[in-house]
Amino acid sequence: MSASAKEIEQLIGKEYKQGFVTELETDTFPPGLDEEVIHKLWKIKNEPEFMLEYRLKAFRHWQTMKSPEWAFVKFEPIDYQAVSYYSAPKRKEDGPKSLDEVDPQILEAYKKLGIPLDEQERLAGVAVDAVFDSVSVATTFKSKLKEAGVIFCPISEALREYPELVQQYLGSVVPTGDNYFAALNSAVFTDGSFVYIPKGVRCPMELSTYFRINAANTGQFERTLIIADEGSHVSYLEGCTAPMRDENQLHAAVVELIALENAEIKYSTVQNWYPGDKEGKGGIYNFVTKRADCRGDNSKVSWTQVETGSAITWKYPSCVLTGNNSIGEFYSVALTNNYQQADTGTKMIHIGKNTRSTIISKGISAGHAQNTYRGLVKVLKGAENARNYTQCDSLLVGDKCGAHTFPYVEVKQPSAQVEHEATTSKISEDQLFFCQQRGLSAEDAVSMIVNGFCKEVFKELPMEFAVEAQALLGLSLEGSVG
Amino acid sequence: MLNIENLHVSVGDKPILKGINLQVKPGEIHAIMGPNGSGKSTLSHVLSGKSGYTVTQGQVTYEGKDLTEMAPEIRAREGVFLAFQYPVEIPGVSNIYLLKAALNSIRKHQGLSEVDAMDFLTLIKEKVRLLEMDEKFLYRAVNEGFSGGEKKRNEILQMAVLEPKLCILDETDSGLDIDALKVVAEGVNSIRSPERSFVMITHYQRLLDYIKPDFVHVLAHGQIVKSGGPELALELEEKGYSWVENKQAA
Ligand SMILES: Nc1ncnc2c1ncn2[C@@H]1O[C@H](COP(=O)(O)OP(=O)(O)OP(=O)(O)O)[C@@H](O)[C@H]1O
Numbered sequence: 001m002s003a004s005a006k007e008i009e010q011l012i013g014k015e016y017k018q019g020f021v022t023e024l025e026t027d028t029f030p031p032g033l034d035e036e037v038i039h040k041l042w043k044i045k046n047e048p049e050f051m052l053e054y055r056l057k058a059f060r061h062w063q064t065m066k067s068p069e070w071a072f073v074k075f076e077p078i079d080y081q082a083v084s085y086y087s088a089p090k091r092k093e094d095g096p097k098s099l100d101e102v103d104p105q106i107l108e109a110y111k112k113l114g115i116p117l118d119e120q121e122r123l124a125g126v127a128v129d130a131v132f133d134s135v136s137v138a139t140t141f142k143s144k145l146k147e148a149g150v151i152f153c154p155i156s157e158a159l160r161e162y163p164e165l166v167q168q169y170l171g172s173v174v175p176t177g178d179n180y181f182a183a184l185n186s187a188v189f190t191d192g193s194f195v196y197i198p199k200g201v202r203c204p205m206e207l208s209t210y211f212r213i214n215a216a217n218t219g220q221f222e223r224t225l226i227i228a229d230e231g232s233h234v235s236y237l238e239g240c241t242a243p244m245r246d247e248n249q250l251h252a253a254v255v256e257l258i259a260l261e262n263a264e265i266k267y268s269t270v271q272n273w274y275p276g277d278k279e280g281k282g283g284i285y286n287f288v289t290k291r292a293d294c295r296g297d298n299s300k301v302s303w304t305q306v307e308t309g310s311a312i313t314w315k316y317p318s319c320v321l322t323g324n325n326s327i328g329e330f331y332s333v334a335l336t337n338n339y340q341q342a343d344t345g346t347k348m349i350h351i352g353k354n355t356r357s358t359i360i361s362k363g364i365s366a367g368h369a370q371n372t373y374r375g376l377v378k379v380l381k382g383a384e385n386a387r388n389y390t391q392c393d394s395l396l397v398g399d400k401c402g403a404h405t406f407p408y409v410e411v412k413q414p415s416a417q418v419e420h421e422a423t424t425s426k427i428s429e430d431q432l433f434f435c436q437q438r439g440l441s442a443e444d445a446v447s448m449i450v451n452g453f454c455k456e457v458f459k460e461l462p463m464e465f466a467v468e469a470q471a472l473l474g475l476s477l478e479g480s481v482g
Numbered sequence: 483m484l485n486i487e488n489l490h491v492s493v494g495d496k497p498i499l500k501g502i503n504l505q506v507k508p509g510e511i512h513a514i515m516g517p518n519g520s521g522k523s524t525l526s527h528v529l530s531g532k533s534g535y536t537v538t539q540g541q542v543t544y545e546g547k548d549l550t551e552m553a554p555e556i557r558a559r560e561g562v563f564l565a566f567q568y569p570v571e572i573p574g575v576s577n578i579y580l581l582k583a584a585l586n587s588i589r590k591h592q593g594l595s596e597v598d599a600m601d602f603l604t605l606i607k608e609k610v611r612l613l614e615m616d617e618k619f620l621y622r623a624v625n626e627g628f629s630g631g632e633k634k635r636n637e638i639l640q641m642a643v644l645e646p647k648l649c650i651l652d653e654t655d656s657g658l659d660i661d662a663l664k665v666v667a668e669g670v671n672s673i674r675s676p677e678r679s680f681v682m683i684t685h686y687q688r689l690l691d692y693i694k695p696d697f698v699h700v701l702a703h704g705q706i707v708k709s710g711g712p713e714l715a716l717e718l719e720e721k722g723y724s725w726v727e728n729k730q731a732a
Pocket residue numbers: 493496498516517518519520521522523524525534567
């Protein structure tokens with residue numbers, strides 16, 4: 001007999017294949033957070049003077065703030081004193097100078113994840129920065145990028161090597177007191193990637209950062225800063241995984257993008273943090289602030305995200321369309337299964353004239369999961385002829401899950417055009433039976449239908465990552481039939 | 483090839499099929515006619531493995547194996563094909579993608595390698611021409627926005643590509659215009675072979691003018707109340723179902 005509602009539930013039971021732990025000697029701070037910890041962090045990272053001030057200011061602000069409660073997610077209050085704010089593989093004085101000095105255990109871990117850091121083995125045309133717990137362990141193709149004038153390095157290194165550049169832009173899109181998690185991140189961020197593309201340069205390869213949480217009871221607070229100078233162009237991809245653990249772990253990142261005149265940034269994310277087990281135990285809390293400023297005229301930023309992991313995802317990659325004629329795009333696939341919760345979407349703030357934004361959101365909900373789209377389109381008074389198009393589709397698999405849509409629109413400029421379309425559909429037993437009658441297993445049928453549903457977003461991903469994302473969706477829906 | 487013995491089927495507690503007997507040999511064409519709600523689609527669903535039906539008595543064997551024990555996709559891979567009375571839409575999945583995935587899963591089951599991309603294209607274009615369809619249909623989402631007739635034609639395209647052994651057509655002729663009926667009938671005739679059998683559910687004699695059945699059966703109230711040759715269909719057209727139904731009661 002064909003897949004009934006019950007079997008559909010079993011179908012989407014997934015196995016997490018990146019759940020292994022790497023045994024390493026680490027330098028780890030004891031749990032707890034106070035000004036002394038921030039001092040220690042600043043010191044161990046050997047940062048310039050201004051950073052201490054920056055971090056302390058953020059910390060003091062954070063202490064006055066409350067954890068947000070408006071999102072459609074439920075979780076126990078986090079004990080921030082039980083978290084360790086720094087964990088790094090033990091290393092020699094200054095850290096590895098080249099790949100040869102990286103702990104082979106770490107190289108092995110990345111290899112197992114399908115991210116060989118060996119430059120020869122790496123896909124031609126992609127440079128990788130690998131962040132392991134609190135620190136960046138390796139960045140590939142650095143010298144080749146340098147020839148083009150591109151800076152791609154861990155942000156901790158950028159703070160030492162290019163302090164003025166970092167100081168000029170850090171916090172200029174997401175200020176220290178922006179929100180609870182951004183303030184915390186500003187106080188305690190440990191590493192992440194820094195990218196600077198000089199004027200008129202088309203970055204010669206895709207840039208990519210791979211985040212890995214390994215240690216237990218630590219939080220990962222990474223910070224990414226990408227600056228595309230006038231007329232430049234860059235495509236950047238971020239991937240993430242973590243071991244399977246029973247406790248929830250916190251990942252509170254901040255990503256800032258700045259596109260100057262005529263510049264273009266394409267930022268793609270394939271997020272596969274450990275989602276927790278079938279009963280909803282464990283998993284990553286992914287509380288992330290991502291924002292782009294299209295600061296220059298004619299600039300463009302595209303966010304593309306495929307979110308399949310994490311116990312809770314709380315993230316709204318946004319675009320502030322400051323420059324005239326600037327363009328913001330948001331393409332999103334968010335899949336939640338079992339007891340996962342996602343509250344995700346975007347904000348498009350139209351400030352400049354003739355600014356345009358497009359939002360395509362595909363939410364897939366299975367098992368007992370809750371999937372929420374939350375989006376804000378705001379058109380300020382000066383944004384003459386601003387245009388927005390939003391399309392927001394939800395797909396339900398089974399009948400115990402939920403999909404919710406909260407579109408907010410604020411328009412202060414009469415010439416603006418804002419369009420919103422939304423649909424909710426369900427994979428029906430008839431569709432599944434039809435596919436099975438043509439010879440497909442129910443599993444393949446679900447995966448085919450889900451992939452079809454996400455097509456518009458996948459086509460925005462760089463080629464090799466689109467393939468990865470499709471495989472990941474298939475995997476996330478993998479399970480046993482009846 | 484197909485042997486149905488004293489088949490009783492219920493939905494919930496409601497008996498729908500009440501002792502069906504039917505034997506289909508390789509190469510034969512059987513037409514099943516009968517009033518609305520008599521259980522024709524139910525029979526086709528039970529044969530192809532749709533969930534929600536309980537076999538309460540009797541048995542169904544296909545090529546010597548117990549068909550009711552097989553998962554629906556296994557039946558499909560073993561050569562059982564159902565052209566649906568109401569084909570479903572699958573947004574986002576192109577026709578050509580579905581056809582390729584289906585063909586490959588069947589080939590894999592038969593121990594064959596995946597079809598070569600060029601060979602597949604050649605094959606599929608030939609079948610599209612056979613059914614006088616526009617190639618554009620291949621790249622459209624499965625049945626999405628298709629007219630009723632186009633959906634039916636699309637079912638036959640899938641059948642022609644997958645080359646099943648037992649083809650069950652549930653009212654494929656309903657909703658087709660006269661020209662389309664001819665094209666679809668030609669499509670069916672072109673894949674007739676001594677090994678391939680057809681069970682055609684229909685309300686109209688007209689289809690049988692184009693595809694000549696070996697046997698005609700009348701299904702009423704969950705039972706086959708009369709069987710005969712092609713002439714039975716003509717008689718039915720003339721006298722209506724009450725003629726056989728009354729006869730049964732008498
Ligand atoms: N899931 C179900 N629940 C309740 N009754 C059902 C169900 N499926 C079928 N039936 C009933 O079984 C009977 C046979 O239905 P079936 O669809 O097989 O008829 P049919 O012969 O194909 O009719 P038609 O010529 O109109 O297509 C009908 O009375 C129908 O209402």
